[in-house]
Amino acid sequence: MTNSTHNAATDVMESPLHHHVAHTNAVDAGVVMTEDKFRGHLNLRGNPQDADFMAAVASVLGMALPTEPNTSVRVNGFVAYWLCPNEWLLIVASGAQGQVEADLRQAVADKGGNQHIAVTDVSSGQTLVNLSGSGLAQLLQKSTVYDCHESNFPAGKVVQTTFAKTGTTMCKLEDGSVDLVIRRSFSDYFFLWLADASEEYGLRIA
């Protein structure tokens, strides 16, 4: 299915973490969690050595896909994460994923259509969570084996790694906070872990 339009009615749509918003909020929370829910998530595959493919994608996104490992590009509400040499995660506006997918397919077709690509809507299968706060650094140390120190994980860097006993794709933002992509089926576990591991800092759901 190429264009899954979302009905915005609240009783129809449920984000993976929707039932955790009523969590007790600490006053001086050292960790703040914000779910950036219902964003459009598209998994994109293609050959970065193929100039036509890169040009086609750039024409739709208004930016070139990142080709350096572990990097991201962010323009006009589009975010592209490098996942592997021929795989990217595109995060687009809520509900826009169907149109972007169609535009990508069209742009590739316009280039001759022989490019080997794949576009897959994964918007419902994962969610974007932002973590920030004074306790963030230590919380990340508790949660992931990746070295999240500023020197190793600067703004814009994207890393796929472990998070507690599940996995995540995480991106450091300019403000020092971290965006995490969490798989839907693991989101309850993720939240239980987060609540437990951030206990000493205090957790607030924004």
Added chain:
Amino acid sequence: MHHIYCPYCEETREEEEYSYTGEAHIERPKDPAAISDEAWGDYLFFRSNPRGIHHEMWYHAAGCRRYFNVTRNTQSYEIHETYKMGELPTVTAQVPTPAPKAAQQGEAS
């Protein structure tokens, strides 16, 4: 706990991100029907188990989901090199005292 350089992510990552997937450079016979049961059995079941230099495949399961090759010493657990699928090792048992690739092991990051 191993610390393994992923040739696709171009970073040294913790062992938790990876899984070991067996000996490297085992090629599937091009025409399975044409080979003997014995040759097929060798392909299926027989693996080298050297003490020392070994070429093995690892899967960056929690990372980029790429398979790649590792030249590892099974005695000391020293990793001499990692290289992409389709590439050949530069360190082999015939070259017994390889110099560790310090840059690849992320020493001077």
Added chain:
Amino acid sequence: MSQVNRLATGGRIDRSKPMSFSFNGKTFQGFDGDTLASALLANGVGIVGRSFKYSRARGILGHGAEEPNALMQLHTGNAAVPNPRATQVELFDGLVSGSTNGWPSAEFDLMEWVGKIGGKFMPVGFYYKTFMAPQKMWMTYEKFIRKAAGFGKLSLEPDPDTYDKINAHCDVMVVGAGPAGLTAALEAGRSGKRVIIVDEQNEFGGTLLANNQTVDGVDAATWAEQATAQLEAMSNVLVMPRTTAFGYYDHNFVCALESRTDHIGPVSASGSRQRLHRIRAHQVILATGAIERPLVFGNNDLPGIMLANSVSTYINRYAVVPGNRCVIMTTNDSGYQTALDIQAAGRTVVAVVDSRHAPDGRLVQQAKAAGIEIMTGHGVIEAQGSKRVTGAIVAPLDAAGDTLTGPGKTLSCDLVAVAGGWSPVVHLSCHTGSRPVWQEDIAGFVPGPSIQNQHLAGAVTGDYKLSQALNAGVQAGAAAVGVESSHVFDCGDESEGAAQALYLIPHTKPISRAPKQFVDFQNDVTAAGIELAAREGFQSIEHVKRYTAMGFGTDQGKTGNVNGMAIVAKALNKSIAQTGTTIFRPAYTPVTFGALGGRDVGVLLDPARHTAMHPWHLANGAEFENVGQWKRPWYFPQQGETMQQTLNRECLAVRNSVGILDASTLGKIDIQGKDAREFLNRVYTNAWSKLAPGKCRYGLMLKEDGMIFDDGVTACLSDQHFLMTTTSGGAAAVLGWLELWHQTEWPELEVYFTSVTDQWATCSFAGPNSRKVLEKLCTDVDLSAEAMKFMDYREGTVAGIKARIFRISFTGELSFEVNVPADQGHYMWKKLMEAGEEFGITPYGTESMHVLRAEKGFIIAGQDTDGSMTPQDCLMGWAVSKTKSFSFLGERSFTRPDTARADRKQLVGLKPIDPTVVIPEGSQIVMDPNQPIPMDMMGHVTSSYWSECLGHGIAMGTVKSGSDRMGQTVYCPQADGRVLAAQICSPVFYDPKGDHHND
């Protein structure tokens, strides 16, 4: 009770903060800054426990991690902690402590008499020899041994504390904050690189805190404080006291246990009690120091016999003198320092007994000048006393220390301080596989060559001078960050006399007849035991270790190993370098299971994966089953129902009207690319070239050995776009499998795989009324039997949501699967429940699903197959294409002789002869239940259920040549003696023609 051994001044204790604590029920006083050991010694407590095997009275030997005897039982109730060393327990007000053993008390112990009487009859290897046979009696023996042996007791209640783990990364990791560690960390820290320095003690400084030397003119302890403050002021340096690096693993991975609240109270008021740090370091500096060795002589385990350096530490750091009249037994100059310390503390030095004939170091001169009695060329051959040392028998030795050259005499004393030389703490360096090397000039093992990025500094290298330690630290720190440093410290500690390599002091009687000469105090290993092991033919040091238990357990041979190895070497007429050493393993000191578990306990032990409809299942009383990490509804009991009643109701609803199942957990892989069909041809047994868009096909996936690995339905969404489903537990493995073949063997195929398991919520509803339910919600797809056939796929709108609709069946009934983006899955489920209400739509769980599919003879990969079943074994030859040009995965193995064997186990149906019987799954199948045991087992039952719709039990199983045995009766003998008979039949019990799902 007054602190009889406490000095009025000095030490690093705070006399303004008295602390009350109890030991074995008695209340004592100590001060802030004390360890439990220093406080016990201050109060004159001699016996702290009983020994492991002989139940001998034991006192405190050391002052740190090396302590073998003073294992404590701390706290009470659920906070109880077994076996910490008193020397490592910081005192706090209200601390409750006790000995870990001794009955009725450690002071008066009945088992000691057993030990004394039985001593002769409990030689080394006693347990191996005595409890060998008969084997079935071992359980009985074990109970007795467990009761008699062992140390502390665990609480059986849940631990009230929390624990956690942290992953840390640094450029330089410094282990040990003694003189070498401190200068190493300072030097590395100045570079701006990330440095972590840990030390097991509450204060940094190590030996600097307990000696009276100076560093560059500053009092040593003061210098340590200043250095620590400098480190703490560096933002790039993490300073961690009370943190023990207990394991050093491959590629410079260090595990360290931080004790966060153990020094405050029995239970942590907030936060974690202990934290496990998992540290990946680019460079590791081991500044682990050295441990003083005791000497082996008769009754050398009596309370009041201590390590000389520990006596000095108690005096200088804790202001405690653990005796009044002290004999010092030494083989080197360091014993003289202890003599000087004791004298300075105002107690009596009876004599320094030095095995060397002509010692002449600076400290020796000082002791002479202080008027201390020195007996050169002598050794303490035996200690006297019962509960405490009361005297030392001293005799002259030859120059080599091998032979007594004259009669002994007794020196009256209540403290014997023993200085047998030093053993570098090589434990951590060993953990990564480096073998220690014997260094003759220091009579000790030092770390051997390492392939880790590792540096050594200080006493661990066998260089025991303070200035050398400080300077070596500077050099190691500089090397670790790649700079050069020329800083040199001056401590005025030159000219130490040569030490003598002496381990066992001879007795007038041979080893086997002398009073017990202990080597390993914690494991009660004696010189006689080791000699006996050598006599009995054990030559490898590793075997001697295991036979005698030397260096076992929490002690890890810290004080005893080198002495033991020297005795083995001598018994075998070899050098220590030749016999070598055993290798130390993690953990250096014990680690709590709590810390190893961290936060991964309770609900966090393993992730529980939930579907979008999980809240509905919870609200509607589902019982859950674990499928991989998924929590799937198992069945939905209504009030008053038994599980079987629920299953009967659920299954009949599907057969007679409509039931609904949450199938979201099935693995889903999106496959795109022009070579997708070719790829499917290669990984599946059947053919995919002609599957038209809008059609689905069941596929079997094999490993190369021809055995079933996974199965599922794959839909053709468009010509180059497929959706593959996998088993719920197999999704990740299948995706990895597809990627493996694509990346390693067939990269030329243009195809991409993306997991969409979590993207789609799947509502599967089955039963004769399922079409009617869907028709109420979906108007843009022709759902008629003619237009949408079995195994068809359509896109459409269901309840206003764009959906993927599949007409597939795992129940044998007319059945549809509606996939919607998971954000809308819960809503879709509720809409289907509403629409189905008039038909009595019934939610059902995995158990009913299993019954329904078993009635149809559908296998579950992983339940009816176990990695040794081919498609043919499962009667699924119909799913294997014989016309594909490419030799698909596993095909070649079909003709291997073993795979082609006629008598392989094959899948069969089993109909119990007694229709009310449900044969337990896993039951073994035999042809003749009356044959003698062991019976000839023909196979086993893989699936078995009560079928309400058929009115009898049904089962599937594997039986040798099962396909040729149709109609035969087989038997399933049970553990309770019953024998359940069944008739072999087709596994398709229900609707064998498939009329229902084709409706």
